[in-house]
Amino acid sequence: MSSDITLIVNPTAGxxxxxxxVRPAADALRAAGHAVRTLLGAxxxxxxxxxxxxVADGTGALVAVGGDGMVSLxxxxxxxxxxxxxxxxxxxxxxxARSQGLPVRDPAAAARLTAALLRDGAARAADLGRVTxxxxxxxxxxxxxxxxxxxxxxxGNRMRLPAGxxxxxxxxxxxxxAFRPVPYRLVLDGRAVETDATLVAVGNGTSYGGGMxxxxxxxxxxxxxxxxxxxxxxxxxLLKVFPRVYRGTHLGHPAVTTYxxxxxxxxxxxxxxxxxxxxxxPLPLRVDCDPGALMLLAPPQTRAKAPx
Numbered sequence: 599m600s601s602d603i604t605l606i607v608n609p610t611a612g613x614x615x616x617x618x619x620v621r622p623a624a625d626a627l628r629a630a631g632h633a634v635r636t637l638l639g640a641x642x643x644x645x646x647x648x649x650x651x652x653v654a655d656g657t658g659a660l661v662a663v664g665g666d667g668m669v670s671l672x673x674x675x676x677x678x679x680x681x682x683x684x685x686x687x688x689x690x691x692x693x694x695a696r697s698q699g700l701p702v703r704d705p706a707a708a709a710r711l712t713a714a715l716l717r718d719g720a721a722r723a724a725d726l727g728r729v730t731x732x733x734x735x736x737x738x739x740x741x742x743x744x745x746x747x748x749x750x751x752x753x754g755n756r757m758r759l760p761a762g763x764x765x766x767x768x769x770x771x772x773x774x775x776a777f778r779p780v781p782y783r784l785v786l787d788g789r790a791v792e793t794d795a796t797l798v799a800v801g802n803g804t805s806y807g808g809g810m811x812x813x814x815x816x817x818x819x820x821x822x823x824x825x826x827x828x829x830x831x832x833x834x835x836l837l838k839v840f841p842r843v844y845r846g847t848h849l850g851h852p853a854v855t856t857y858x859x860x861x862x863x864x865x866x867x868x869x870x871x872x873x874x875x876x877x878x879x880p881l882p883l884r885v886d887c888d889p890g891a892l893m894l895l896a897p898p899q900t901r902a903k904a905p906x
Contacts, residue, residue, distance in 0.1 A: 603632045603716075604652040605686075606645060606672055608664030619663050619688040619705035626706045630713035632658070642671060649675035657681065659716060659895060663705070665689015669739060670874035673726060677737040677891045682721040684712035684895040691808035691875065694739045698724075698803075698818070698896040715895045722898065723890035724818040727802040729873060730884040738873035739892070741806040741813055742885055744864055745780065745797035746828070746836070748872045749773050750807070770840060779830040785863040786825065793855075794830040800862050800885050801826065804846075806875065814846025815856070819899055821889040825857040861886045 605627075607620055624634045637652065639645025649660060653675050661684035662672035669685055676683045686709060687695030687702045695701070701708040715721060726737040753769040782798055784791040799806075801813025801824040816824035831839065831853045842848040849856060864871070865882035872878060 601632050602635065602657055603627050603659050603661060603684075604635050604637060604649070604657040605661045605663050606637045606639075606649050606652075606668065606675075608668040608689075619686050622706040623661070623663055623686045623709040626709035627661075627713055630710070630717065632713065632716075646671055646674055653679050653681045659684050659712070661686060661709075661712060661895075663688060666691050666694050666740065666874045667876060669694045670876050673737045673739055673874075673892065676893070677726055677728075677888070680893055682716070682893045682895050684708075684715075686712075691806070693741075693805045693808065694803065694874070696809065697740065697805060698894065698899070700896050711897075712895045721893040721895050722819075724892040724894045724896075724899075725802055725821060726818075726888045726891040727800065727823060727873065728886045728888040728891070729871070729878055730886075731879060736873065736878060737888065737891065738802060738876075739818070740801070740803040740874050741816075742800040742864075742871055742873040742878070742883075743797070743806060743812075744799070744866065744869050744871045744881060744883075745782075745795060746773060746777050747797045747799060747806070747812065748870050749777060774833050774837060777833075780866045780869060782827075782864065782866045784825070784827075784857075784865075785861075786857050786859040787861055791857075793827065795866075796828040796831055796836060797826075798828075798864055798866075799826045800824070800864070802887065810843040811846035812843050812848075813856075814843075814849055817899065821887055822858045822860060823862055823885060823887045825859060825862055827855045827857070829853045829855065 637648045659682040662668045663686040692702045729736045750769045779794045782795045799812045801816035805811045813824040863884045869881045
């Protein structure tokens with residue numbers, strides 16, 4: 599494997615933390631003997647083009663410096679290629695890094711771990727969600743959101759303050775005033791389910807929105823997607839249930855139903871899908887688990903304790 603490492607950077611991630619993370623990350627990788635190249639795209643499309651070129655040219659690893667949005671972009675370049683992905687988490691939510699046991703907002707520590715895993719040849723295979731879109735496949739690492747949670751995501755992305763999970767807490771309150779459950783049609787490994795739902799989340803990973811463990815039992819090594827359906831509930835019930843996502847205890851509520859499937863199709867009127875916090879477009883959308891599509895520079899995944 600090449601000792602050349604490519605950093606792909608979002609300098610605006612985490613209100614500027616991405617830019618500050620580059621030097622300590624690059625210094626730690628160089629100290630481990632790697633030649634480091636840094637990519638800064640003019641826009642997301644240009645950054646993705648450059649990342650794909652680096653992968654095609656045989657870079658030893660692609661390392662995303664930023665938040666979940668930058669990880670999402672990097673996934674499009676490395677999925678199915680065998681090129682390892684490293685993550686220097688410097689964003690606002692950092693759900694992908696947290697779910698994979700990676701350091702958050704400590705770029706030197708994250709880079710040292712990346713270098714050690716490269717040295718030991720210890721990249722591990724991880725599943726990805728693969729969404730079929732008119733523009734081609736899109737891979738994601740955390741959660742596909744639709745319904746109330748995608749509206750919260752949309753509003754949270756437009757808000758400048760506050761930072762972190764509190765931004766999404768405020769977005770929840772703002773969206774509660776107008777939202778109504780919508781009729782969904784789900785197809786889970788060929789089995790149709792029709793239900794009125796407040797939201798449907800399809801998890802490759804466990805969380806979104808800075809630690810909301812909406813699919814708390816999801817794993818990225820089981821070849822399955824975890825589907826969480828929050829049914830037709832009142833605003834008062836939703837207000838009580840939704841904060842429980844930070845511990846994953848919402849899964850025990852009578853209004854919440856969970857499924858596991860290799861393939862999921864979601865359809866609902868006037869509903870947009872988001873994955874890794876990035877918009878996918880309107881439903882219907884088909885999602886498939888892509889087992890082992892990612893070679894990830896991260897510690898071995900441990901089995902999480904069941905939420906209480």
